[in-house]
Amino acid sequence: MLKVTLRSKSIQLFLFRLIEYFSSLRRTKYAAFIFFSLMFSSFVIGIGLGGLTWESLLSIKASSPTNNIVIIKAVNCLKEYLYVVLSGIFLSILIISIRTAFTATRTDIDYIFTSGISFRQYALAEALYQLIILNIFFTPFYTYILILHLLSPELFNIIHSIIATELFLFTGIIYGQVLFLAYRKYKKICILSCILIIILFLYPIIHLVFSTPIPPSKILLPSILLVDIATSTPPHLYFYAYLLTSYMLVGLIIWYLITEKDFFGELEPITIGVFAGLSERRLVPILSRKYKFLVKYVKLDSSHSLFRLHFSKELARIVRDGSLFVTLLLSIIYALLIYYILLKIFGVSIIREGLTDPIKYITAILISYTFVIFSPSVIIERWRLSERRSLWILLSSATDLNSYLNAVTTLTILISLILPFTLIAVFSIFSPTYVLLILSMSLITLGIISPEIAYGLEFKYGKETYNTFSADYWLIVFSSAFISALLILPNIISLYFIENMDPIIVCSATILYDIILIYLAYLWMKKQFKYIRIS
Amino acid sequence: MDIYGNWVIEVKNLHKQYNGIRAVSGLNFKVRYGEIHGLLGPNGAGKTTTLKIIVGLIKKDGGEVKVFGKDIDKDPYSYKKHIGYLPEYPELPLYLTVEEFIRYVGKIRDVPDDVLNKRINDFLEIFEISNRRDELIANLSQGMKQKVAIIASLIHRPRLVILDEPFIGIDPMGQKIIKDLLVSWVESGSSILVSTHALDTAERLCDTVTIINNGVNIATGTLEELRSKAKAKKGSTLEEIFIKLLEKKKAKEF
Numbered sequence: 001m002l003k004v005t006l007r008s009k010s011i012q013l014f015l016f017r018l019i020e021y022f023s024s025l026r027r028t029k030y031a032a033f034i035f036f037s038l039m040f041s042s043f044v045i046g047i048g049l050g051g052l053t054w055e056s057l058l059s060i061k062a063s064s065p066t067n068n069i070v071i072i073k074a075v076n077c078l079k080e081y082l083y084v085v086l087s088g089i090f091l092s093i094l095i096i097s098i099r100t101a102f103t104a105t106r107t108d109i110d111y112i113f114t115s116g117i118s119f120r121q122y123a124l125a126e127a128l129y130q131l132i133i134l135n136i137f138f139t140p141f142y143t144y145i146l147i148l149h150l151l152s153p154e155l156f157n158i159i160h161s162i163i164a165t166e167l168f169l170f171t172g173i174i175y176g177q178v179l180f181l182a183y184r185k186y187k188k189i190c191i192l193s194c195i196l197i198i199i200l201f202l203y204p205i206i207h208l209v210f211s212t213p214i215p216p217s218k219i220l221l222p223s224i225l226l227v228d229i230a231t232s233t234p235p236h237l238y239f240y241a242y243l244l245t246s247y248m249l250v251g252l253i254i255w256y257l258i259t260e261k262d263f264f265g266e267l268e269p270i271t272i273g274v275f276a277g278l279s280e281r282r283l284v285p286i287l288s289r290k291y292k293f294l295v296k297y298v299k300l301d302s303s304h305s306l307f308r309l310h311f312s313k314e315l316a317r318i319v320r321d322g323s324l325f326v327t328l329l330l331s332i333i334y335a336l337l338i339y340y341i342l343l344k345i346f347g348v349s350i351i352r353e354g355l356t357d358p359i360k361y362i363t364a365i366l367i368s369y370t371f372v373i374f375s376p377s378v379i380i381e382r383w384r385l386s387e388r389r390s391l392w393i394l395l396s397s398a399t400d401l402n403s404y405l406n407a408v409t410t411l412t413i414l415i416s417l418i419l420p421f422t423l424i425a426v427f428s429i430f431s432p433t434y435v436l437l438i439l440s441m442s443l444i445t446l447g448i449i450s451p452e453i454a455y456g457l458e459f460k461y462g463k464e465t466y467n468t469f470s471a472d473y474w475l476i477v478f479s480s481a482f483i484s485a486l487l488i489l490p491n492i493i494s495l496y497f498i499e500n501m502d503p504i505i506v507c508s509a510t511i512l513y514d515i516i517l518i519y520l521a522y523l524w525m526k527k528q529f530k531y532i533r534i535s
Numbered sequence: 536m537d538i539y540g541n542w543v544i545e546v547k548n549l550h551k552q553y554n555g556i557r558a559v560s561g562l563n564f565k566v567r568y569g570e571i572h573g574l575l576g577p578n579g580a581g582k583t584t585t586l587k588i589i590v591g592l593i594k595k596d597g598g599e600v601k602v603f604g605k606d607i608d609k610d611p612y613s614y615k616k617h618i619g620y621l622p623e624y625p626e627l628p629l630y631l632t633v634e635e636f637i638r639y640v641g642k643i644r645d646v647p648d649d650v651l652n653k654r655i656n657d658f659l660e661i662f663e664i665s666n667r668r669d670e671l672i673a674n675l676s677q678g679m680k681q682k683v684a685i686i687a688s689l690i691h692r693p694r695l696v697i698l699d700e701p702f703i704g705i706d707p708m709g710q711k712i713i714k715d716l717l718v719s720w721v722e723s724g725s726s727i728l729v730s731t732h733a734l735d736t737a738e739r740l741c742d743t744v745t746i747i748n749n750g751v752n753i754a755t756g757t758l759e760e761l762r763s764k765a766k767a768k769k770g771s772t773l774e775e776i777f778i779k780l781l782e783k784k785k786a787k788e789f
Contacts, residue, residue, distance in 0.1 A: 302639065302642050316630060320630040390626050390627060392622050396590045397640075534592055
């Protein structure tokens with residue numbers, strides 16, 4: 001009877017959470033369609049990555065058809081990359097969980113915490129909900145493994161991989177919850193454990209960069225085990241599966257014991273995973289108390305034009321709520337990642353030889369695009385969460401809304417351009433002049449139009465919300481990324497022509513196209529602002 | 536009589552639907568210049584929707600709204616210079632300090648700097664929050680935030696003030712300060728449209744009231760006029776009149 005009650009209450013809460021998360025998709029009749037199209041595109045990413053990997057393996061095989069060792073080496077190399085990626089994911093789940101293992105909403109606190117539900121029931125519902133959300137983000141990984149399995153069933157197991165991935169994610173969530181609760185009870189021990197965990201999970205990348213003597217496969221972390229399960233055969237497979245299950249079971253036992261206590265008092269209304277899960281309501285006072293200069297030096301400038309007034313207010317917002325810091329940090333990480341990926345793909349020789357053929361520039365552009373498109377998304381997300389609800393102040397006045405709109409977009413674009421300019425500096429080392437010109441224009445244009453399109457979509461289709469990273473947020477971010485990438489395609493095409501045509505003509509045409517594109521995107525965004533309504 | 540005529544607000548046959556659900560359906564009422572007019576009604580009666588339409592935050596589906604004698608559809612901006620608005624649940628920029636926020640609103644409302652400085656000082660004194668002027672809004676209690684929002688709606692000395700449930704979360708002393716301020720505001724020539732659930736407050740504060748239910752007008756007038764419409768006995772309170780009028784309306788519909 002007790003079990004039935006536990007299950008039913010947890011399941012009810014879990015279903016309630018899912019409805020809450022996906023409710024935004026019911027707002028317009030096209031939202032669900034677009035969302036599932038984007039899901040489909042994540043399948044395509046997985047298929048693309050799987051195809052690329054397979055092609056690489058085939059080319060290696062072609063170069064020495066009789067030597068299986070070469071193939072095994074290539075698979076091992078691939079495994080090393082997967083170790084890094086999955087260890088990074090597991091580490092992120094744990095670190096984010098220290099603050100956001102439980103995404104308690106205001107409704108949860110007011111109605112669910114006071115309903116007599118036990119903490120364990122609540123924690124279980126939360127774990128199931130997070131498992132579903134994480135599975136959505138794992139779609140490209142599943143597709144990737146599926147493609148590799150279809151192309152090479154002897155090297156990659158699909159069924160084992162899916163089961164192991166579920167175990168891996170659930171283990172991450174359970175350990176995350178344990179870490180969250182333990183952190184509230186044994187702060188010092190927990191900080192030490194966190195440092196140890198970080199070192200352990202960073203080991204695969206340390207090994208990849210510094211070629212340390214112990215291979216990551218010897219450290220049996222859940223992420224390592226998942227990759228090993230995906231790529232091994234019995235009896236090793238059973239051993240790895242047994243170890244991964246043990247990880248989960250040990251975690252579950254600790255979780256079961258620790259959730260006996262009532263931790264409801266430790267939970268605060270927080271939203272999913274932004275800035276370690278703190279909402280603006282809590283984040284602003286904490287940051288301004290710890291870093292007094294945020295309030296002292298970044299002030300409202302009310303002595304000049306309306307544009308300066310709005311600009312200084314927006315600047316105060318992104319500085320005081322931490323979104324500027326996060327975006328700058330992401331830009332640095334992205335720039336380093338892009339540089340590292342390019343070096344890994346083309347080898348150190350590109351520094352000496354430059355990006356000598358169109359395939360190299362296009363790869364460089366495509367890799368950079370992905371990061372440039374997403375770099376301003378944190379700023380837009382924070383605008384959506386806090387500013388949108390305060391728009392009544394402007395809309396109920398007769399003030400010039402254009403100066404507000406210009407201030408918001410100018411600031412976002414300036415921040416969004418930090419990454420493109422960093423990349424241009426990097427590319428300038430190894431690109432011929434004309435190629436660099438087109439690369440630079442492409443990245444700058446993308447840095448400008450992607451926030452313009454995201455804002456435009458947000459003005460037209462966005463709604464006031466308290467939920468960070470809700471389904472409709474992803475809809476807007478991915479749609480704007482997709483549209484921006486589509487609009488910038490002519491720049492990539494122009495790179496093909498640059499070798500056969502007069503580079504000055506190609507560059508001039510590209511620059512002209514980009515300027516027109518930026519202007520049209522601005523006009524479109526401005527038009528969308530007229531549709532903005534507050535509830 | 537004001538230069539714009541007798542009525543500061545004229546609402547005629549106002550209609551508004553949300554996803555097929557009628558929020559306001561054929562509402563009529565007028566607010567005389569220089570009075571405090573209360574908009575009363577049960578939950579979901581359409582009060583907030585009506586106020587939002589008047590201040591231009593949402594578009595109406597039909598009908599006519601005139602503010603200062605001018606149709607707001609024909610000139611949707613210029614009338615806003617002279618109105619102050621307080622929403623039911625004002626969302627304030629938590630990352631600004633109290634003074635920064637009030638100054639920001641003052642600037643977008645074109646208040647000159649010297650006047651703005653004086654008004655900020657005066658209002659903070661009146662609302663007894665001078666010592667919190669450099670505090671971030673995020674650090675204030677709900678009642679304090681409400682006081683800041685009220686100051687923001689009055690900082691440009693509007694000719695018409697539209698307040699949606701202004702007393703939510705405010706302690707009795709704070710409520711008295713607001714009521715006194717509103718009365719003195721009207722005495723100096725402004726007009727006020729206030730939506731409230733607090734019938735005793737409305738009774739003491741408002742010169743005239745409009746009672747609405749299901750988006751339509753039940754009755755409009757002074758307390759005496761409503762009393763006679765409701766056929767209520769002499770000395771009956773607004774609450775008694777309100778209930779009687781609603782019951783009468785329900786019986787008619789039935």
